Amino acid sequence: MTKKKILTAVAATVAVTVIAVGISLFHMAYYDRKTPNFLDETELYVTPGMDADALLDILAPHCRKIASLRRAFRELGVPRPGHYVVSTSHSSAYVARMLAFGWQTPVKLVLSGSIRSMDVLVSKIAAQMMADSSEVASALDDGMLLDSLGMRRNCLLAYFIPDTYELYWTDSAASVISRMKREYDSFWNGDRLSKAAALGLEPMEVSVVASIVTGETNHVPEMPAIAAVYLNRLRLGMKLQADPTVAYCFDYKPGRILNEHLKVDSPYNTYLYPGLPPGPICAPSKAALEAVLSPDSHSYLYFCASPDFDGTHRFASTYAEHLRNAREFHAALSRRQRDGA
Numbered sequence: 001m002t003k004k005k006i007l008t009a010v011a012a013t014v015a016v017t018v019i020a021v022g023i024s025l026f027h028m029a030y031y032d033r034k035t036p037n038f039l040d041e042t043e044l045y046v047t048p049g050m051d052a053d054a055l056l057d058i059l060a061p062h063c064r065k066i067a068s069l070r071r072a073f074r075e076l077g078v079p080r081p082g083h084y085v086v087s088t089s090h091s092s093a094y095v096a097r098m099l100a101f102g103w104q105t106p107v108k109l110v111l112s113g114s115i116r117s118m119d120v121l122v123s124k125i126a127a128q129m130m131a132d133s134s135e136v137a138s139a140l141d142d143g144m145l146l147d148s149l150g151m152r153r154n155c156l157l158a159y160f161i162p163d164t165y166e167l168y169w170t171d172s173a174a175s176v177i178s179r180m181k182r183e184y185d186s187f188w189n190g191d192r193l194s195k196a197a198a199l200g201l202e203p204m205e206v207s208v209v210a211s212i213v214t215g216e217t218n219h220v221p222e223m224p225a226i227a228a229v230y231l232n233r234l235r236l237g238m239k240l241q242a243d244p245t246v247a248y249c250f251d252y253k254p255g256r257i258l259n260e261h262l263k264v265d266s267p268y269n270t271y272l273y274p275g276l277p278p279g280p281i282c283a284p285s286k287a288a289l290e291a292v293l294s295p296d297s298h299s300y301l302y303f304c305a306s307p308d309f310d311g312t313h314r315f316a317s318t319y320a321e322h323l324r325n326a327r328e329f330h331a332a333l334s335r336r337q338r339d340g341a
């Protein structure tokens with residue numbers, strides 16, 4: 001074979017190799033950029049300091065081609081902290097960009113259940129956000145922050161209306177508090193403000209009454225009736241005599257309010273002091289707020305638990321009638337305890 005033929009053959013081989021490599025690189029680049037590379041939806045919580053290698057370890061079991069993800073992650077750099085959801089429609093390159101630029105998926109902050117103290121509120125927020133308990137507690141104790149938002153320290157629980165809210169996982173504690181204040185302000189629209197005014201109450205006073213209603217019952221259908229009892233007492237100048245306010249004085253530790261508890265000297269003791277307590281005794285539910293704003297129309301001034309133990313109450317307009325209801329309840333309770341029910 002002549003030298004010319006040898007050079008031609010070598011050139012042809014090199015050309016074929018270059019073309020093959022080019023095609024292979026094109027296919028890899030196209031796959032990395034355009035082809036879905038994930039087997040299932042995967043949720044990622046990227047904390048500060050987490051690197052690409054750690055994320056590769058997490059995502060590897062969920063990839064079709066881990067090599068594709070490795071290639072895409074070579075240019076990732078340091079991923080931004082946040083909450084991300086990797087979808088089955090995502091390519092490797094998209095996920096790398098998502099993490100690099102911080103394209104977060106919002107999280108749902110769920111405030112539910114009984115929120116009867118600042119400690120409970122702090123733990124609920126910290127359990128669902130990147131901010132830890134100390135950051136949340138510090139923000140809730142930041143006088144400058146609270147003043148700037150127009151939030152009263154002794155009424156903080158009222159601003160956190162139980163519901164589900166969408167936020168970013170990395171939102172600071174201050175941002176969460178600001179968001180809750182905006183939600184509280186949004187709740188108090190023109191219609192609700194008019195209803196409160198018709199009752200002779202300020203919005204925060206409605207929240208205080210609603211917190212007592214929340215403390216009295218979880219049975220939503222009865223809330224308007226219970227709210228009306230307390231509004232009737234307020235209108236007549238009677239003491240509210242609400243057991244949940246006394247329980248609040250003892251951090252809700254007593255399983256049952258006894259006469260000895262009624263003597264506690266606290267502005268929250270509505271057996272001792274007339275009018276509303278100085279702040280809410282829990283985070284009032286929306287149902288309780290609506291019940292106070294749209295109470296039943298009745299003349300009842302008293303209520304006690306039903307002897308049927310079904311979570312409902314019996315209502316009375318006179319104290320004598322109330323005492324009869326109370327005797328029936330306690331008799332049923334004694335039978336229940338005797339029978340070991």
